Amino acid sequence: MGICKQGRRMEESVVVACRAFWVALRLVVLGIWTFQWPAVQAGPDDAARSIAVVYPDIGEPFRSVFTTILDGVEDKAKGRVFNYAVSANASTAELAAELRKRDIRAVIALGRNGMRVTSSLDRSIGVIAGGVLSVPESEAQGIAVHSLAPDPALLFARLKSLVPNARRVLVVYDPRQNGWLIKLAREAAKAQGLELIAQEADDLKAAVRQYQDLLSSADPRRDALWLPQDSITVDESAVLPLVLREAWNQSLPLFSSSVAHVKRGALFSLYPDNTELGRALAGTALGYASSGSYASRGLHPLKDVLLAVNTRTASHLGINLTASPQRFNLVFPEP
Template sequence: MIKTTINASRRLRACAALLLTLGMGIAPQAAYAVLDEGDGAIELPGPGADARSTVSEVMARIQSGSVPAADQRPFMRPITLAQLEDQLRRPEVQASIGKGTIAVLYPNVEPQFRPAFTSIIQGIEERTKLRVRSYPVDPKMDIAELNATLKQNGTKVVIALGRQGLNATAGLDREITVLVGGVLLLSDAENVAGISLTPDPAVLFARLRALLPDLRRVVVVYDPAKSDWLIRLARDAARAQGLELVAHVANDLARAAQLYPQVIGSADNRRDALWLPHDSTTVEESTILPLVLKESWNSGVPVFSSNMLHVKKGALFAMAPNNVELGRTLASSALGVIAGDGKRRSLTPLRELQTAINLRTASHMGLNLGHQQQRNFDFVFPQP
């Protein structure tokens, strides 16, 4: 990390020196000497122009190969090195020196639904140290116009947030790499790269074992058409935790409604737990979920979920996205693409997670969590 920071700083100083060399007509050695002065102040051309337009003009000269003669140099005004480095970090300047830029597409939703997406964007910018261009999208958006704008801005990677963000990438040039995030992808058949909102079973099962160390089996009811890829991951994750995964197939709602009373009724509440994945067939909210939670409460079989909203309704615990960390991880992948690392990227489950616990359910099942243990959870229900 230190080496990366040093190299990035050197590149910025080299660019600054190049700007001074070509834009001001001074020797490279003198340019570096200016950058090394104690007050960090340098001068850029442009009477009355702001720093942004000035840097853009100089970069344009560099690209065109046109360097003004010494007697044609305009008036010089001071600008600090910090200000110049800030301008060099701007997306269009990064694009102009051949790096390419990162853009974010996010759903154009009502303000009350935006915080999740703005938190992801915050994480992206914290990781890249750059202000990324963000575009709200909706079904009415002109995709051709969006594509032209992205190309004009030197976009190399698009991070698509939400289902609308992903849909908007369908008409983009193949040269633009797409990474998805903040989307509940239920099948690897969608052939996209990025991070699903589905929690990684490995993280879920590790938290389960920490909470219930005597547990031996995880029971799940799932629809293969939607969750087969997730169950494959879950089998390996359970084995790594010393657990047995018992998976029951339900291709429709009626079959799921038949299975749950059977599997809960035959479960051992000291050694078995029921997992509710993101599966709209087998974890239907209006009928299946109330049925499962009622059976769980009566039998004492713990239920944990991939959906944090289920904790409020009575599930023992669940996991939810840590949106800022998700943004940082997506940004790391995007930077890898720009760096040309050639790594094959695919759909992965979410590992940047926060945990919620229902204390009332825990107490009902004989699990009394002290204040110190409660601090290990990000959200506690019922809220005091």
């Protein structure tokens, strides 16, 4: 009888101990789940990486261009870069909500679609535009725009290297598209000891007339003709064939801001190094994300460039490319 009672007491003790163990374990588990971990404070590097890239959702060949730019952005950022492909009818409100959720501090907007969908974002988010030639100066004042238009300073430096006797640069431009670029070109020409003869034209008829006047008085021994990227003054069907033909007949050096023109007979052009352009865009975005302000607003010409040359045109002009210190990234006609 005593032994039975003793056994029952031991059994009850075990049960009590087991219950105590499970209660304690439950408290520990609950403690783990309800304990408020201290918030992780983002350091300067983490803040700097809070950037996004908004780019058009389009097909080839343009998709590859944007993909290469993205590669450059991600290489420079070396951290979390959020990419958003947007269609022509993408919702700004949906994008804004996604950016807020991810605590994005700066956005790289590529192409017209990228700029459109980011145009009404909260002003606390910095917008760095790229993949466009130009935007109205009124729009560019509040953001940073990396244009695809090559820096005139780089163009003129290449011109002097290939055509050392050049003294004047002739150009026809639409001020609505390239007024900002011609301002830079005037200073760049002075730095290279060149005189810039810039004629305005705001329609096709005026552009043709200006070219006819310039070409009739051009001196191939000292002049060179520059074709900017301009939908009015460098019209592909009416203007370009005329200018290429006359420049060839006069042995007048003609260079362009469009690589496609080199294939058709321009002496040389500068075109984007898309990977380096991506790195440059990322650098501007990282700077804004870290500081909350732009180092410089407005339009910036393309400085990350590659060089294309037409060997047939060079030979026609008596230019010995083998003696040039320039490195040619693209050669026409293709070997």
